[in-house]
Amino acid sequence: MSTSQPTPVRGRFAPSPSGRMHLGNLCCALLAWLSVRSQNGEMLLRIEDLDPDRCTREKAELLMDDLTWLGLTWDEGPGHERTHAPYCQSARRELYESALSELRAKNDVYPCFCTRAELHAVSAPHAGDGTFRYPGLCRNLTPAEAEEKSRTRRPSLRFCAPDKSVTFEDLYCGPQNINVQSTFGDFIVRRSDGVHAYQLAVTVDDALMGVTEVVRGRDLLPSTGCQIQLFHALGHTPPHYGHIPLLVNRDGRRLSKRERDLDIGVLRTRFTPEQLLGRMANLLGFLDRPEKITLTELIPVYKAWYETADTPKFPKNCVVPDNFAIK
CATH class of the missing domain: 3.40.50.620 (HUPs)
Incomplete structure (x- = not known):
């Protein structure tokens, strides 16, 4: 509050x-x-x-x-x-696609062709909680390389997470400091099957609906950094967060x-x-x-x-x- x-x-x-x-x-x-x-x-x-x-x-x-x-x-x-x-x-899928177009124009997203098996082979769960950090395997693909891969596999889209800390004051938990890049790496904003990811959808909805305060479960606290980065990338002010x-x-x-x-x-x-x-x-x-x-x-x-x-x-x-x- x-x-x-x-x-x-x-x-x-x-x-x-x-x-x-x-x-x-x-x-x-x-x-x-x-x-x-x-x-x-x-x-x-x-x-x-x-x-x-x-x-x-x-x-x-x-x-x-x-x-x-x-x-x-x-x-x-x-x-x-x-x-x-x-x-x-x-x-509300058209609204999410519009946000992705905006992120594309800023080169804030890129296609990722990695399979779950490939990621498990090169990554260890972060902090033992089962969350895998994406190591950026597709971040520097050239347009020609991405085009070649797209012939055999439909890509997901990932957000280029800045390598800097996100700080905020949680309404219930107090001061927070989250480095999204070191915790999650570049995170998915649209899955390979075309379904928009939670991180993107919830950010776009909270921004467009004028939400100023979000109260939710503590399991979502780590991902708050992802949403705050998306808020800034899309030119919106993040709400206040409280995790119970x-x-x-x-x-x-x-x-x-x-x-x-x-x-x-x-x-x-x-x-x-x-x-x-x-x-x-x-x-x-x-x-x-x-x-x-x-x-x-x-x-x-x-x-x-x-x-x-x-x-x-x-x-x-x-x-x-x-x-x-x-x-």
């Missing part, structure tokens, strides 16, 4: 309709909503459905129904159309949609919205007890917590009690 923004706060929740939301997704939506409402800002809902194999309209409709049930309303988005429509990424802890079980396993951990479909059968809000607020640390509370009542509670809590304001991970989903 920023205290010195020159323009009205405009936040967003941008879920992927690849499955039913779980408790971690809900906590992220709640914190994004509370941060915006505590600053009298506007909330936008965007559906990130770039992956045609996993995302469906039916899942998106169910996602919006779950948000509405909890009371996490939005000022702009599906059902509340305004000037920034459409709100599904699958309908990942929810894990007692064995340290991260909650996932695939394994239906604390699925909202289950939670809706066991709690009222006020009961679930109280449990989430208690889990996140700005409510002392898991008592029933309304969203209206939570706004000043969250604001007081944010203004008095030390930074970093959360632990890296947040352990969900075994009895969370028990009445």
Whole structure:
């Protein structure tokens, strides 16, 4: 939650309709909503459905129904159309292509013909987290060499990441310093199958939709540097970012949609919205007890917590009690 923004706060929740939301997704939506409402800002809902194999309209409709049930309303988005429509990424591909054309004109992107197997053969996972740094194998291909390779393989497109640190103040984690080149190398902005990469799509959408604040999971913190570099390359000002802890079980396993951990479909059968809000607020640390509370009542509670809590304001991970989903 920023205290010195020159323009009205405009936040967003941008879920992927690849499955039913779980408790971690809900906590992220709640914190994004509370941060915006505590600053009298506007909330936008965007559906990130770039992956045609996993995302469906039916899942998106169910996602919006779950948000509405909890009371996490939005000022702009599906059902509340305004000037920034459409709100599904699958309908915004022309905007992403326009951004790529701009990057091409500046020589900020180049075709990459490397296969996953080739990259694994020459790279080791960065910091042991399974993320591979691209070693720049195709960065200096001549036009003739790229033309020759394109005859047998369709390329992806990579962004030429500057070799310098990106610094920013995270709303929850404090000062950050990320060198994208040393961490990821030149990253993909369009896949070889033509699907636009998350890094490009989310940057273009946040820029064109006037988003000034992004609250999301801590797993996306490292990639923030990629997005900030793209913002600058496209001539836009990056939003303020706040990354919240990942929810894990007692064995340290991260909650996932695939394994239906604390699925909202289950939670809706066991709690009222006020009961679930109280449990989430208690889990996140700005409510002392898991008592029933309304969203209206939570706004000043969250604001007081944010203004008095030390930074970093959360632990890296947040352990969900075994009895969370028990009445």
